[in-house]
Amino acid sequence: MTSHQNTQTMKPATAAKKLGVYLEATPAEFQEGVVSRTELNELQANPPAWLQELRKNxxxxxxxxxxxxxxxxxxxxxxxxxxxxxxxxxxxxxxxxxxxxxxxxxxxxxxxxxxxxxxxxxxxxxxxxxxx
Structure with a gap:
């Protein structure tokens, strides 16, 4: 029996909390989608301009x-x-x-x-x- 590796996802609110940003200030595509653990790790490792701006200002x-x-x-x-x-x-x-x-x-x-x-x-x- 093989085990399937399901991609762990989270709601945008959870991801925003983990990133330390205010959800309503994030881009619409972030707010409307789901975020995988891989995507979250990538956002933390290489934050895009919008995330850097939110964290700074x-x-x-x-x-x-x-x-x-x-x-x-x-x-x-x-x-x-x-x-x-x-x-x-x-x-x-x-x-x-x-x-x-x-x-x-x-x-x-x-x-x-x-x-x-x-x-x-x-x-x-x-x-x-x-x-x-």
Whole structure:
């Protein structure tokens, strides 16, 4: 019995998420088709001009906006940012540094610090268990 190698495909929304771009800003042919794993790998390895432009200037999806601002996605929502932003808009927000952004960055820093503490605690517990 021979096995058939089916081409793994994904919806455009999934591919856009994996590429870190805002789906509505991609070309129509990308939005209307399906993307194979091979095509996705090719887009990642050799991004076409439209993909390079989107990654550079946006509009960027919320996860990318949040990462560039150093806050969580929930923090963006609390700050009233629900729409995709361009690189220019992100830079303007950084320059303005509104109070909500400062607060959310501080919160995010505390979360990261706590995550490191928990990871170190768990590693120490694992070392103690190995010795026992």
């Amino acid at each position: 946006g509009p960027h999806p919320r996860p990318v906006v949040a990462a560039r601002l150093g806050v969580s996605i929930a923090g963006l929502a609390r700050g009233g940012i629900t729409d995709p932003l361009t690189t220019e808009q992100i830079e303007a927000l950084r320059q303005e540094s509104p109070e909500w952004l400062q607060k959310e960055r501080a919160t995010q820093a505390e979360v990261r610090k706590e995550n490191v503490r928990i990871k170190e605690r768990n590693e120490e517990r694992a070392r103690k268990q190995q010795r026992a």
